[in-house]
Amino acid sequence: MAKYEYDIIGSEYSDTKDVPKDKNIYYRCGKCGESVPSLPKEKIVSCNCRNIHIDLYYWRLAVDDLAKFEVLKKRRIGRQGVKP
Numbered sequence: 001m002a003k004y005e006y007d008i009i010g011s012e013y014s015d016t017k018d019v020p021k022d023k024n025i026y027y028r029c030g031k032c033g034e035s036v037p038s039l040p041k042e043k044i045v046s047c048n049c050r051n052i053h054i055d056l057y058y059w060r061l062a063v064d065d066l067a068k069f070e071v072l073k074k075r076r077i078g079r080q081g082v083k084p
């Protein structure tokens with residue numbers, strides 16, 4: 001079974017338009033700790049406390065508190081489970 005790790009690739013953004021999105025990029029909320037995919041299958045997604053809100057109808061990312069917001073990249077660990 002494949003295993004994954006998450007690397008923090010960005011935080012302390014001043015504007016959500018600078019935030020990257022990709023199929024292996026996730027957003028983590030520092031308030032409730034939940035991670036949400038940057039390209040979710042659902043059209044509207046938010047974390048448990050609604051600090052992060054994604055609306056794919058308008059391709060809009062809204063974050064109430066950007067200080068409590070991190071961008072993570074999902075990285076596959078080798079099949080043998082070898083860590084670098």
Ligand SMILES: [Zn+2]
Pocket residue numbers: 029030031032033034047048049050051052
């Ligand atoms: Zn939250």
